Amino acid sequence: MLTRLMILCGALVSTAVLLTSALACPFCAAISQTFSQEIESMDAAVIAKLIEAPAVTAEGAGVEATFEITQILKGKEHLGDTKTIKSLYYGEGRKGREFLILGTEPENMMWSTPTLLTDRGVKYINQVIKLPATGNDRYVFFQDYLEDEDEMLARDAYDEFANAPYSALHDLKPKMKHDQLVEWVENPDIAANRRRLYFTMLGVCGTKADLPLLEKMLNSEERANKSGLDAMIGCYLTLAGADGLPLIEKLYLANKEAEYADTYAAIMALRFHGTETDIIEKDRLLKSLHLMLDRPSLADLVIADFARWEDWSVMDKLVKLFKEADEETSWVRVPVIRYLMACPKPEAKEYLIELEKIDPDAMKRAQTFFPFQSQAVPTRADGEKMKDENLLAMAEVDDNQLPPEQEDAEIAQPENAAPANTAKSGEQTAMAKRQVTRDELSTAGDRALAAAITGDAATNIEETSTVGLLQRIFSTTIPIVVTFVLMLAISGILWNPGNKTSL
Incomplete structure (x- = not known):
């Protein structure tokens, strides 16, 4: 009872997060706050060099370390002539290395845990704070850092795209790197959440020449090849139109042997097309969803769509x-x-x-x-x-009906956001195994789910x-x-x- 309740609470919180970002990439979920968001939300932000750090305690607790400010990114009016600051520091001392440190409460400045930066990271942040808040120039810049060798920069670039309006992807179409996107979606080792973004982008800049590749992936028996399946199906239908529906029906909707996660991914993709695009007539999408009524144990997944439409x-x-x-x-x-x-x-x-x-x-x-x-x-x-x-x-929904063990969380769900003041670590890859419950799968996904629940586009909530x-x-x-x-x-x-x- 308590376990099920906790799962439902987590799902509700995740759905609330999705509602605050109704226009974001339809199949993507941001992993954590971006550098831009972190800096914007604080009163001060500096690049600082570690100059003094006491010995690390046996318990691994943070120790107060001294940093020399090398650059003020924000809050110069609060810092005045301040040259050094103190902040709790965890880990081995790295004297001479530079960190991003954020501050709040100008009257008695409180500093965040430092985030270690490479030289490229320092340059990256200096460029980020100068970018326009919206527009092509912003996303052209971040596109160059997708799958960057510096994991922190790659994740930040992904999060920027995950937060971007879907319309921004269409605006970026002339400058998208099609061949690079194809290379990434063919790589099953790329994390599922990022693969979703690349499928979504391929749906924008791809052509019917990409359909054989997508059909091969959809028909694959290898679980890893189908990570990010909801976005893959969405991409396929974007390029194939209504002509692509028979394959999706055969594999995932009419097929009573299809795994629960795969069927739900297909429903999410159809829901996206029914609420966000006019590529496929809604009556044709409904005809596909009607097939779910021949699978009574899963029929509840589409009833909301029938009423919504x-x-x-x-x-x-x-x-x-x-x-x-x-x-x-x-x-x-x-x-x-x-x-x-x-x-x-x-x-x-x-x-x-x-x-x-x-x-x-x-x-x-x-x-x-x-x-x-x-x-x-x-x-x-x-x-x-x-x-x-x-x-x-x-x-x-009920979590007594569990899908077979999944090799990735096939339906897009926000991962636990990393604290704003900590380094961004590597995320779970598409090959990582995880048991997915019916409750989890039935409450996550794109903004179309929120529209199916409320009947209206979610209100923009400015942070x-x-x-x-x-x-x-x-x-x-x-x-x-x-x-x-x-x-x-x-x-x-x-x-x-x-x-x-x-x-």
Whole structure:
């Protein structure tokens, strides 16, 4: 119970992060704050040389070290004639090496843990702070650092693209390095999150000549070759159009032997095309998604899309799924109810009255508040008047149905963000094995998922600088704590021992 609740809380926090960046690269998730974001959020930023560091303690705790400022990047008005600063330093002493150090609280400057820089890193940061906030020149610069030999710079460049508006990729098309992108997507050792970015970029600058390569990857039996599958399918459909759907249907939607992660990746790709592009007619995409109704255990994954796109043609089939649901497919009932709540047809309300008699608990769960939910409930069987104008919320999922062990987290999910003041370490590669639960897979992905939940594009939320480390910590942790407490509270409402639809 507690484990499942923790997974759901983590998924909700991840979804909230995605909603704040609704226009970002559709299949990419930033790993950590970029250098630009870190510097912008602080009151001061300096490049400083380590000149004195006490011996490292046996416990490995940080020691106060002295640094000589060699360059002030930001906050000169706060630093005045300051020549040296002190900051906690971890690791072996590296006298003479340069670090990026960030400061806050100008009245009593508090300095972050230093980030070790190479000579190229120092040059890189000096160039970054001079770039325009948006526009082609910015992304032309970062494109040159994708897969850079300096891992810190490569990650920062990736994060810049992960945060970039999808339209920025189209603007960059004339200057994209097509052959380099092809080389990267053919390399299964490149981390899955970066591979997603390269597939997305290839979808922008590629041509039909790239389709044989993509088809070979899609048909591959090697798991590593299909890392970043959602973006791969998205790229394939961008280049192939509706002509590419039969292959996707055959491999992942109609194929009942397809792995759960692969099927969900295909759904994410179709969802992207249905909400963000006009390459494929929505009716044709819906025809593909209808195939999922022949797989009752996974039908809940697409019901939200039917309501979002106002496809009421499947109403009778969904009601049939509700009535025939057993312990293995019972989680389909709540999304079916929410679909009917959103449907404007009079027979939908009649069905709701009928289905409430069959499973009143499912009706209660459908009316329970979930984050990002706009509820709509017509008149119940007992005559109680409820709201009837909003769209449905996200379908419930259950983690008892686990996919086979995956060789990478196939559906795009934000990795745990590294602290803003620590060095950026290497990320998990596509070959790293990881068990993925149904809850995790069903809540991550691109901004199209948020649109499917809310029915609207997410509101841009501009990050604002806070004053002081305590304020930053407070503003970061409070939403997570509130989410956790909320989930603890509603778990008491939703938990029904022995029922697979419970939390």
